[in-house]
Amino acid sequence: MDGNGRWAARRRRPRMIGHRAGARAVNVCIDFCLERGIQALTLFAFSSENWGRPAEEVGALMKLFLNALEREVVELERRGVRVRFVGERSRFSGPIQQRMQEAETRTAHNERLHLNVAASYGGRQDIAAAARSLAEDVAAGRLHPEQIDETAIGARIALADLPPPDLFIRTGGELRVSNFLLWQLAYTELWFTDTLWPDFDAATLQQALDDYAARERRYGLTAAQIVARQTPTDTKDAPSA
C-alpha cells in the first residue's frame, strides 16, 4: 500500500492525512473482495523497516491502527471476514497487541474472506523464523535434517494454511517487492501501478484482475504442457452437461 505520503504531499498536507486516506482505500478493497468472492487478501500495512520512520509518524500510524481495530472489527465479523496479523507482534504496544488478539479471536469462525494484515512484517524475518523453528526441532531430536525440504519450510512460514497468493499488487510506482511474503510469492503474478494507494479504487483493482486473467501461469512448464493439463484427453474426464 505505497504512496500515502506522496498523495498528501501533492495536496500540501501532512503525511498522516495520506495515511488516513489510505485506511479508507483499505475498506474499498475489502468491499471489492467480499462482493467478488475473493477469498484472501493480505495487506502490507507496516514493515519491519517502517519502525525506522520519524517517531511522530510511527506514533500516529499506531494510533490510526488502534482506531481502525476498535472501529472496524464488529463490522468485519458481521460480514464474514476472518482477520489475522502476521509479523513481529511483540514490537507493538500492549493495547495494540490486545486488540489484535481480540480481532483474531472474535473473527476466528469466519471463512468468507481471510483478511491478513502484515504488521511489523518482513519476508526475510519470516523465513528466518521458520528456519529457527526447524533448527530447534532438529536440536531437540524431533526432526532429522534430511526431513527439511520445501514442504517443511512452507509449513512453518506465515499463512501456511492458505494457498500462496495468486496476485501481488504494488501501488505508488515502485517496481520492487520490498521484503513482502518472499517465500509465498515464488509463483505469484506481479502487478504494479503508478496509482498512489489512497487513490486505489475498485476500477484499478478490476484492471489488475483483468490483466491477471489474461496471463498464462506456467510454473516452469511449457505452454503446450499447460494446455494438455487443461484439456481432457479421455471422454470420462470430459465435463458432463
Ligand code: FPP
Ligand atoms: C506506505 O506509504 C504506507 C504505509 C507505511 C502505511 C500503510 C498504512 C495504511 C494504508 C493505513 C492503515 C492500515 C490499516 C490496515 C488500518 P508511504 O508512507 O511509504 O508513502 P510514500 O512512499 O508516498 O511516502
